[in-house]
Amino acid sequence: MDTKERLQEVFRDVFDDDEIELTDETTADDIDAWDSLTHVQLIVAVEKEFSLKFSTVEVMRLKNVGEFIALIDRKLS
Amino acid sequence: MSDKELLEELNTKVMEGRAEVSDLAITEVTLLLKLANRLKKYKRDHEAPEALRLAVLGSYSIQHFTGVLDVFLKGMGIDTVIYEGEYDGIRMDVLDRGSAFYAFKPQVVLLMMDHRDVRVRPAVLTGLSDVQTLADEFVRDLKNLWGAIKEGAPGCSIFQTNFPTPIERPLGNLEGSEAYSLRLFLSRINLMLAGDRPDGVSVIDMEYISSCIGKKAWFDYPSYFLTKAGFSPDCLPRVAAAFARSIGANRGKIYKCLVMDLDNTIWGGVVGDDGYDGIELDPHNAVGEAYRHFQKYVLELKKRGVILAVCSKNDEEVAKEPFEKNRDMILSLEDISCFIANWEDKARNIKEIARRLNIGTDSLVFVDDNPAERQIVRTYLPEVLTVELPEDPAYYATALEECDAFSWASITPEDISRVGTYAANAKREELMDSFVDYDEYLRALEMSASLGEPEGAKMKRFAQLINKSNQFNLRTVRYSEEELEAMKKAGDTLIYTELEDRFSEYGIISCIILKKQGEECFVDTWLMSCRVLKRGVEYLDLDEVVKKAKAMGCSVLVGEYIPTKKNGMVRDFFPSLGFKERSENIYELKLSDYKKMDYYIDRR
Known part of the structure; x- marks a missing residue:
């Protein structure tokens, strides 16, 4: 599974919705339950899935799923 | 079991009201948050009739906590309607009598605070007596908040968090020895909260919970900076468990x-x-x-x-x-x-x-x-x-x-002596074996009782029984101490019965509440501790009930039996006392028809 697919699984899991399809352009506006609170939940779940830790700055700078994937890949390499 | 299966299994347990707090407390927070989302969706379309009106006010963001807590409560079989205060809006809600908070009419209020609420702090080198004055002022301010809540929402129970001391120690090693340090100032406040709280206010010991988990895991600055979470999301299960146990105890769900x-x-x-x-x-x-x-x-x-x-x-x-x-x-x-x-x-x-x-x-x-x-x-x-x-x-x-199993609303002298009563039971059974005639046995027990209106420590025990008794309980309606005080003020008649025999003092073993409804006197509550079944206490009590009903100017006593899973033993209680069936589970007794029953208890 590539990063996008793994991330998509995390999204589906956190939002309890198996129909979520991620694209690089997906933002919080595209997913109903994605608000500032579920955002933290999402971050925690992604950190667990990829065994890494994000800094506050990194979290604040994320604009869309594409950037999220790029950030994860950067931290994993 | 896969995560998905676990989620479904837990969801079923929660929705059926049979998810143990200590099981949920060790469940992953991500899973609990999912359960919380599901419960929230479910509640949008389903209204529970007798739901507990729960208000959560916090000086940090509380939405995650509230959602998870609701899962715990639902798992205990407690349905809720929840009011969530705005972020840092405690004062806004509490000090404005016209606020949505008061319109909500809360029965239980949670006040979630932390060290960031303690804004006036002792400066370095402040003398001990001035430190104490500052602490007094802070606590007085909190008490004013409690007082305002109790005035605006009579009968509600308040759960106040105490204040975990933070990790940072600007005074370094001296934080533990100088009274003006934030750490000792907060400890002082925590101590004062415990020692001097009014009835109806309970402290949730967040200082203990946070130290138990470990402060490094508790304080999660990124989460606080990003969403104003007061503590790490990973700690949510433990905190929700502590609140759920205390709220459960307040509603009569305890392990004995x-x-x-x-x-x-x-x-x-x-x-x-x-x-x-x-x-x-x-x-x-x-x-x-x-x-x-x-x-x-x-x-x-x-x-x-x-x-x-x-x-x-x-x-x-x-x-x-x-x-x-x-x-x-x-x-x-x-x-x-x-x-x-x-x-x-x-x-x-x-x-x-x-x-x-x-x-x-x-x-x-x-x-x-x-x-x-x-x-x-x-x-x-x-x-x-x-x-x-x-x-x-x-x-x-x-x-x-x-497991945090033995979280009770309070400990009363009766709780302590009850443990001894069970040992005395064995002796009593020996005595019973020596009699053939039951009346003779009852006489030999040399029972005496006192009846009256509960107040002070007696009110504590009265409330405790009301919230604990399941079997000998006609309607199983739960009231907090504050609700009972309010009923007393409103003119309802509350009667306790204290019993002793030659082997033990039982303390208060029966609670009755009568409400005047015109000519009719309605038995709102009648319950008895199962330790004194078949002693004739109910006959003695009926005497008193009839007397009080007359004094209230009523001519008929009306009793209701609300069946639960546990109170089958009192299904025929009213008929056994001479009441006539009026409609299903509703019984009446004309005071003029009352015939005194035999009992062998002296009134003190």
Whole structure:
């Protein structure tokens, strides 16, 4: 599974919705339950899935799923 | 089991009101948040009739916490309607009598604060008396908040968090020794909250919870900076568990009795094989010490009013030998209110223990080192809290503690003396065996009672009984102490009965509430402790009820029986007292038709 697919699984899991399809352009506006609170939940779940830790700055700078994937890949390499 | 399956299984348990708090407390927070989302969606379309009106106010963001707490409460069978205060809006809600908070009419209010609320702090080198003055001012301000809430929402119960001390110590090593340090200032405030709180306010010990988890895991600055979360999301389960237990206790859901296995649970080895002096209890040996440590913890539980029972696969004589002859035992036979040792299955024996003690199986906690026995009890008596004991006996006390099972709303003198009452029961049964005639036995008990209107400590006990009694309880309506005070003020008649006999003083064992409804006097509450069944207390009480009803200017007594899973024993209570059926489960007694029943209790 590539990063996008793994991330998509995390999204589906956190939002309890198996129909979520991620694209690089997906933002919080595209997913109903994605608000500032579920955002933290999402971050925690992604950190667990990829065994890494994000800094506050990194979290604040994320604009869309594409950037999220790029950030994860950067931290994993 | 996959995460998905676990989610579905937990969801079913929660929705059916049978998810144990201590199970949810060790569940991953991500899973709990999913359960919370589902519950929220469910509640949008389903309204529960008798839902608890719960308001959560916080100076940090509380939405995640509230969602998870609701899962815990639902899992305990408590439906809620929830009011969530705005971020940092405690004062806005509480000090404005026209606020949405008061319009919500909360029954339970949670005040979630932390050290960031303590804004006026002692400057470096402030003298001790000035530090105390600052602390006094802070606490006075909190009390004003409580006072305002109680005025605007009469009868509500308040749960106030205390203040975990932060990790940072600007004064370094001196934080622990200078009274003006933030750490000692917060500790001072925590101490003052505990010592001087009015009725109806309970403290949730966040300082303890945070230190237990570890402050480094508790304080999560990224989460605070990003979403103003007061503590790490990973701590949500533990915090929600603590609140759920306390709110549950406030609504009458408590565990009263610890049922213990013997071999390899309270001592090492098997007494049947090793003999009473061969079991491991030697204080000079690490294993023996571990079991003694557990027994000491259990003894402390007994001292605070937890009933102890033994359920062991053994011959009774052999099982009792260590208690009688092994000098390294901490627990003695007198500490055990019910001792069952035989070769029957444990589920059946545990039911028998509940029957003998006259308490519900859902108020029992069970400890056994044997996973197979635990599984049997979990399967056949899921309402019993079965503790998952670890392999190493050194951790038994910790495992039991972490279940946080014995969270009660309060401890009363009756709780402590009750533990002794059960031992006196055995003597009473001996006396009964010597009589053929039951009336003669009742006379020989030399019972006396006093009746009156509850206040002070008596009101505490009155409220406790109202929230605990399940079996001899006609309508099972729960009221907090504050609600009861409000009813008293509103003119309802509250009657307690205190009983003693030649063997024990029982304290308050019966609660009655009468409401005047024109010509009719409605029996809003009638309940009795099951420790004094078949003693004629209800006949004595009816005398008083009739007298009070007359004094209220009523001509008819009206009683209602609301059936629950547990109160089948009082199904025919009203007819047995001479009431006539008016409609289904509604009974009436014209005061002019009242005939006094025989009883053998002197009124003091």
